[in-house]
Amino acid sequence: MSVYDAIIIGSGAGGAPIAYMLAKQNKTVLVLEKGPLIRPQTATTLSDFKRDELISDGTEKVLKLNVANNGEPFYASHVEPDINDEPHIYGDNGKDFATIEGYTAQCVGGGTNLYGGVSLRFTPRDFKLQSFNAGRNLLDDPNGDVERESRDWPVDYDAFLPYYEKTEELIGLNGTAENQAKPWNLNKYQTPLQANPISTYAFDGMRKLGQQLNSANPAKPYRTPLAVITADHAPSGRKVPADAASLKTSFVNRYGDPLGMKSSTWVSLLSPIEDLPNIKIKPNCTVTHLNSQNGKVNKVFYLDPAGNMQGAEGKIIVVACSAIESVRLLKISALLNQDFDQRINQNQLLGKYFLTHAFGGASGIIPGRVDKSVALDSDWATDCCNNDQFLIDKGLWAGATIYNNTSDSALPLSLFRTKDAMDLDMLWKGVQYDMNLKGDAITAFLDKNFGRRISISYMANQVPQFNNRIDLHPTIRDKWNKPVAYINKDWHPHDKKLMNEIATHCGSILQLGGVALEGSGSSYQAVNGLIRIANHVLGGARFGNAENDSVLDRNCRAWHFDNLYVTDGAFMPTSGSGNPTHTIEANSFRVADHLLTVI
Amino acid sequence: MAAPFAAIVIQNDEQILNYCTKYLARGAKLFNETVAPDSFNLTTVSENWRFPLVLSQTDEKGETGKLNKVIFIWHTKPGENISSIAVVGSFAPLYQTFPLTPVTYEGNNTGFYTCTVDVPVGKSYYYKFIVNGSDQLDRINPQRKKFTNGKEWSFFFTDYYNSSEEFEEWEISLLYRLANQVVPFRTEEAQNFINRFYLTLAKRDEKLAMPIYKLDDSVGEVNYITNVLAKEERHHLQDYKVCLALIDKLLRTKNPFTDSWMVSEELIIDLYNEMASGNVPGWDYNQYANPTYFLGLIRRHTITGAFSHPKYGGNIGGAGWNYLNQKYPIKNDAAQVTGSYFNWQLALEKPLGRNADYTG
Numbered sequence: 001m002s003v004y005d006a007i008i009i010g011s012g013a014g015g016a017p018i019a020y021m022l023a024k025q026n027k028t029v030l031v032l033e034k035g036p037l038i039r040p041q042t043a044t045t046l047s048d049f050k051r052d053e054l055i056s057d058g059t060e061k062v063l064k065l066n067v068a069n070n071g072e073p074f075y076a077s078h079v080e081p082d083i084n085d086e087p088h089i090y091g092d093n094g095k096d097f098a099t100i101e102g103y104t105a106q107c108v109g110g111g112t113n114l115y116g117g118v119s120l121r122f123t124p125r126d127f128k129l130q131s132f133n134a135g136r137n138l139l140d141d142p143n144g145d146v147e148r149e150s151r152d153w154p155v156d157y158d159a160f161l162p163y164y165e166k167t168e169e170l171i172g173l174n175g176t177a178e179n180q181a182k183p184w185n186l187n188k189y190q191t192p193l194q195a196n197p198i199s200t201y202a203f204d205g206m207r208k209l210g211q212q213l214n215s216a217n218p219a220k221p222y223r224t225p226l227a228v229i230t231a232d233h234a235p236s237g238r239k240v241p242a243d244a245a246s247l248k249t250s251f252v253n254r255y256g257d258p259l260g261m262k263s264s265t266w267v268s269l270l271s272p273i274e275d276l277p278n279i280k281i282k283p284n285c286t287v288t289h290l291n292s293q294n295g296k297v298n299k300v301f302y303l304d305p306a307g308n309m310q311g312a313e314g315k316i317i318v319v320a321c322s323a324i325e326s327v328r329l330l331k332i333s334a335l336l337n338q339d340f341d342q343r344i345n346q347n348q349l350l351g352k353y354f355l356t357h358a359f360g361g362a363s364g365i366i367p368g369r370v371d372k373s374v375a376l377d378s379d380w381a382t383d384c385c386n387n388d389q390f391l392i393d394k395g396l397w398a399g400a401t402i403y404n405n406t407s408d409s410a411l412p413l414s415l416f417r418t419k420d421a422m423d424l425d426m427l428w429k430g431v432q433y434d435m436n437l438k439g440d441a442i443t444a445f446l447d448k449n450f451g452r453r454i455s456i457s458y459m460a461n462q463v464p465q466f467n468n469r470i471d472l473h474p475t476i477r478d479k480w481n482k483p484v485a486y487i488n489k490d491w492h493p494h495d496k497k498l499m500n501e502i503a504t505h506c507g508s509i510l511q512l513g514g515v516a517l518e519g520s521g522s523s524y525q526a527v528n529g530l531i532r533i534a535n536h537v538l539g540g541a542r543f544g545n546a547e548n549d550s551v552l553d554r555n556c557r558a559w560h561f562d563n564l565y566v567t568d569g570a571f572m573p574t575s576g577s578g579n580p581t582h583t584i585e586a587n588s589f590r591v592a593d594h595l596l597t598v599i
Numbered sequence: 600m601a602a603p604f605a606a607i608v609i610q611n612d613e614q615i616l617n618y619c620t621k622y623l624a625r626g627a628k629l630f631n632e633t634v635a636p637d638s639f640n641l642t643t644v645s646e647n648w649r650f651p652l653v654l655s656q657t658d659e660k661g662e663t664g665k666l667n668k669v670i671f672i673w674h675t676k677p678g679e680n681i682s683s684i685a686v687v688g689s690f691a692p693l694y695q696t697f698p699l700t701p702v703t704y705e706g707n708n709t710g711f712y713t714c715t716v717d718v719p720v721g722k723s724y725y726y727k728f729i730v731n732g733s734d735q736l737d738r739i740n741p742q743r744k745k746f747t748n749g750k751e752w753s754f755f756f757t758d759y760y761n762s763s764e765e766f767e768e769w770e771i772s773l774l775y776r777l778a779n780q781v782v783p784f785r786t787e788e789a790q791n792f793i794n795r796f797y798l799t800l801a802k803r804d805e806k807l808a809m810p811i812y813k814l815d816d817s818v819g820e821v822n823y824i825t826n827v828l829a830k831e832e833r834h835h836l837q838d839y840k841v842c843l844a845l846i847d848k849l850l851r852t853k854n855p856f857t858d859s860w861m862v863s864e865e866l867i868i869d870l871y872n873e874m875a876s877g878n879v880p881g882w883d884y885n886q887y888a889n890p891t892y893f894l895g896l897i898r899r900h901t902i903t904g905a906f907s908h909p910k911y912g913g914n915i916g917g918a919g920w921n922y923l924n925q926k927y928p929i930k931n932d933a934a935q936v937t938g939s940y941f942n943w944q945l946a947l948e949k950p951l952g953r954n955a956d957y958t959g
Binding site: 035036037038041046048050051052053054058059060061062064082084085106241242243246249250251258259283284288289303304305306307308309332336369370371373374412413416428431432433435436438439440442443446450451477478479480481482483 | 613614616617618619620621622624625626627628629630631638639640641645646654655656657663704705707709710711780781782783785786789827831832834835871872875891894895896898899902903905906907908911919920923926927939940941942943945946947948954955956957958959
């Protein structure tokens with residue numbers, strides 16, 4: 001194979017849909033994936049994904065890098081990068097930290113193997129936040145940052161709609177469309193499984209909160225869309241077990257699925273086309289840099305599984321490594337190639353406007369007890385804080401989706417290691433140092449918590465800021481001696497106002513549902529709150545209509561390049577009111593249609 | 600001639616490279632002129648404890664839990680030429696050499712050599728490589744076994760093993776006393792449950808991979824601890840060795856007439872509280888600065904050992920999980936038990952669990 005029609009770097013939500021569409025149209029495609037290929041089990045082979053709590057957050061490793069949290073323990077998944085080998089470094093008040101991110105996996109399918117599968121569409125409003133906020137006088141925004149920095153997407157919800165439908169069908173999602181605050185045309189969802197009994201409290205609370213916020217037109221709960229099939233899925237050829245309810249195992253969030261029922265991009269898109277003669281999928285291959293000449297990327301350099309440098313050529317190059325790694329790849333390429341540097345850095349926006357989600361929620365203890373080990377990641381969601389009326393009433397720039405978590409702290413080790421831990425970098429610390437929690441006190445702890453904990457989360461847009469950025473770290477290198485990504489970010493005051501508002505409503509949901517509220521809060525309030533909001537990494541190479549105001553054009557093509565596209569979450573100018581995977585996949589299907597007109 | 604205990608398995612290059620690339624492959628490929636002096640990650644592999652790879656394997660019934668697929672890997676150094684390479688070990692007669700074959704990628708030699716064998720769980724094995732005719736210990740796996748004749752071999756154990764190699768009896772007994780301070784299994788109710796449970800396991804013993812020992816009123820947390828200190832958290836082995844010795848000395852000073860692991864419950868409780876506070880009379884802070892930290896390790900390890908998958912050595916037969924299953928029953932109006940609030944067997948593989956689809 002001398003020159004592929006397309007080389008796709010990254011096999012997750014951003015890359016796989018394009019590989020799929022192009023390969024199915026007989027284009028020659030090479031997929032280069034840094035991580036391993038972990039297959040679900042078959043009749044004759046086992047999977048290296050397991051229902052084992054020491055797989056999702058394993059035994060202790062120690063951070064050895066020359067950073068401020070040197071010596072700290074971390075507990076990682078087997079499909080996350082080792083943060084001594086391949087860290088992302090975060091700046092916080094003048095010091096550098098390395099941390100687990102949570103959903104940036106390194107394996108074929110990427111984060112789609114690790115996530116709980118929450119697959120929300122963005123609302124029409126999410127695509128037009130600049131228009132919506134024009135002329136608004138928002139609280140906690142004295143400099144008018146929201147009005148100045150928010151951007152309408154160059155493509156709106158109506159253009160995305162058919163691609164959302166395509167994603168829902170091809171990836172394999174279950175959920176209910178009714179009551180979602182988004183226009184709906186075709187319903188491609190599979191039927192959700194019966195909710196876990198604990199979710200009744202969430203449902204009741206969400207229903208009541210919807211009425212409280214808008215009695216004339218109350219927002220009602222809907223079944224959280226999840227990337228888990230509940231019935232046979234014809235597009236991927238997957239068949240569910242005879243007893244589909246047995247898929248509720250609570251080994252969902254941060255677990256790859258040994259049965260392949262979680263709809264990772266491997267099982268839904270790439271595995272079905274693996275044997276086509278025109279596609280080659282290469283796991284364990286790390287792309288190091290790209291070369292370009294006169295605006296055409298003419299070579300992709302990568303390390304093969306043994307660490308030997310190889311090269312490949314493609315007519316179209318798609319970069320989809322997850323936002324931080326994609327920006328990093330582009331910046332390293334710029335260091336090594338002048339043509340690349342001049343073009344990718346034509347307006348200084350590469351790496352800027354890095355985004356995550358504002359997120360937080362509330363937790364509490366239900367009156368009774370349920371078996372939480374029989375659950376998926378979430379059962380009920382509501383858009384009561386995601387409609388225009390709510391945003392206007394509350395003076396907020398953008399909305400949030402709220403949903404309940406069902407499998408969190410369901411299993412014994414998960415319950416213990418997340419005690420007092422706001423996020424993954426605080427695992428085990430609560431239990432390890434709460435010295436009185438022993439013997440009878442542990443029995444009491446279990447009596448109070450086991451099968452009784454319920455939490456509600458929200459996912460909200462984050463105000464874009466120029467200075468929230470991805471750079472290359474000046475000194476720290478990865479295990480291949482390449483500079484690692486260096487992220488500096490801060491919350492905007494309006495983010496905090498929004499987070500406080502939504503977190504309070506999450507608490508209300510629990511109280512209205514009859515749950516003893518333990519507390520509510522947001523990620524910015526956590527110890528390490530600045531760096532911990534890295535669960536969803538987005539932005540850094542935003543798309544737009546004007547080449548002086550974006551890194552990519554409306555088709556995610558890098559300005560001043562003929563053939564370079566970036567299709568992971570880096571393309572987003574605003575982060576959306578929900579988990580990003582579904583929108584990343586839909587966008588990739590959209591870009592794929594465009595590519596089919598140019599290849 | 601005796602048949603080999605271990606059966607050779609056809610190698611799966613794709614699976615092997617999944618591990619080799621992430622954990623072993625590294626080195627300066629770009630920007631060679633600016634290699635940082637503290638670039639330990641260019642040369643120190645990640646998670647060396649994973650090697651040799653000890654993976655699940657199905658038996659003749661198609662169930663996991665009885666066999667492990669063990670993959671030996673030799674990673675050649677730059678410039679190292681291999682004319683012959685094999686592995687010998689106690690999983691077969693020692694005169695039987697198992698040749699390693701090269702792992703190729705797209706026709707090229709990757710520098711990885713490998714051999715895969717199926718061996719029974721619950722056991723430990725010693726082995727070494729024979730590279731170009733001379734004996735070599737495993738350069739990746741740090742576990743060693745030293746024999747009385749002074750010879751040293753490489754060493755590994757399979758799932759469901761109790762690795763007390765690195766610890767003496769008295770250390771293990773003392774560890775039990777400390778771990779038992781943490782676990783919730785000391786109530787009469789819990790004790791009754793555990794004893795009943797082990798009787799049930801003993802009757803079914805032929806179905807389980809390992810024999811049931813009297814477990815000193817626990818679910819095998821200390822089994823887990825000794826395993827994890829030999830393997831995944833070997834960096835904490837010295838914490839335990841040093842601190843157990845300090846604790847032994849301390850307790851003997853308090854009660855010179857009893858072995859340290861036999862002292863009264865009151866003395867152990869006092870010790871626990873002192874370690875929690877950080878102020879431990881008689882502790883040698885020059886040898887180990889932070890007894891509270893060590894107590895934290897014991898806590899995390901004990902709880903992990905009680906509730907992690909039994910293949911790691913604790914939670915024997917699922918005793919910890921069954922404790923939760925029994926402790927939180929669902930009762931009908933007539934107060935009869937009709938179910939449980941923790942049906943862990945539904946998701947887990949047979950024979951440990953009941954799931955019809957997931958093999959493990």
